[in-house]
């Protein structure tokens with residue numbers, strides 16, 4: 308199967324290594340992405356596995372080094388395209404961002420809207436945005452599936468962020484029905500991958516939070532909602548010093564997913580050694596509860612804890628140690644603690660934990676007005 312990326316060209320039964328030119332430096336030379344392609348002798352799907360778009364999130368790099376040993380290609384049906392470091396500048400400097408793009412690198416993938424490249428009033432895309440657009444087209448032309456590996460907060464639970472699938476509800480009733488069916492089929496595959504992976508699952512935020520935060524322009528948001536490719540973001544606990552148990556459990560989960568995709572033989576392996584939260588209801592992620600005053604907090608919960616509305620989450624004190632304002636910050640909802648957000652010193656309005664909260668929204672929804680990729684309306688409202 309002729310799959311290639313940059314200088315890496317797939318060869319049946321082999322692992323091949325290469326690079327993909329990302330950003331050319333004004334000082335000469337270039338940032339290149341490391342590329343590994345593993346191809347089995349038998350035909351099968353093409354699975355993209357990537358990590359490190361946030362340069363201070365290092366667990367995914369270790370997972371991919373463990374997952375892609377030399378013997379993998381001999382057992383594989385189909386092809387794995389692996390990029391273990393999507394943001395080399397961030398990785399070198401141990402920063403979330405690349406120094407040549409100010410802003411989150413995981414909000415730069417195409418949203419499907421047409422842009423006028425000749426409008427002098429519009430700022431052109433940064434070199435990184437332009438590079439990721441090129442890479443996205445490479446992914447779109449070869450991938451059947453994509454998993455992108457990340458980290459959340461120190462000590463946070465290993466979990467999956469599941470994008471909702473949006474569809475175009477414009478046109479004739481038959482066109483709308485067909486679009487909805489296509490979205491439901493994509494969503495079903497995404498759900499099956501979550502099940503096969505076997506870690507905790509949270510749905511992405513509701514419609515307004517998702518689009519306001521430009522999550523539809525993340526790696527997997529764009530894969531799902533522009534390229535219509537089943538894709539998931541895996542969050543692997545602490546980023547700067549990976550937890551070996553989560554790294555191992557992610558590797559096991561990915562092997563389960565490759566088995567689900569028909570790319571490896573064998574039975575599903577149990578996920579062990581990590582916290583897997585199954586609260587019995589669907590959850591979406593939310594930063595909550597939030598402090599109301601400038602303060603110092605002491606958390607009263609651990610990642611993975613199930614909580615009820617009204618349960619204590621953190622003590623709230625001033626810098627001298629005196630209890631202030633709400634004194635004890637309580638949960639405003641049932642749910643579970645995904646992790647404690649970084650730091651104990653907060654300004655008002657800051658969340659002290661990330662929680663999985665009950666999610667009564669469907670996982671398949673119409674695009675909100677102005678966001679439908681490629682539509683005249685989207686172009687007009689840009």
Ligand SMILES: [Zn+2]
Nearest residue numbers: 361364457458
């Ligand atoms: Zn990340």
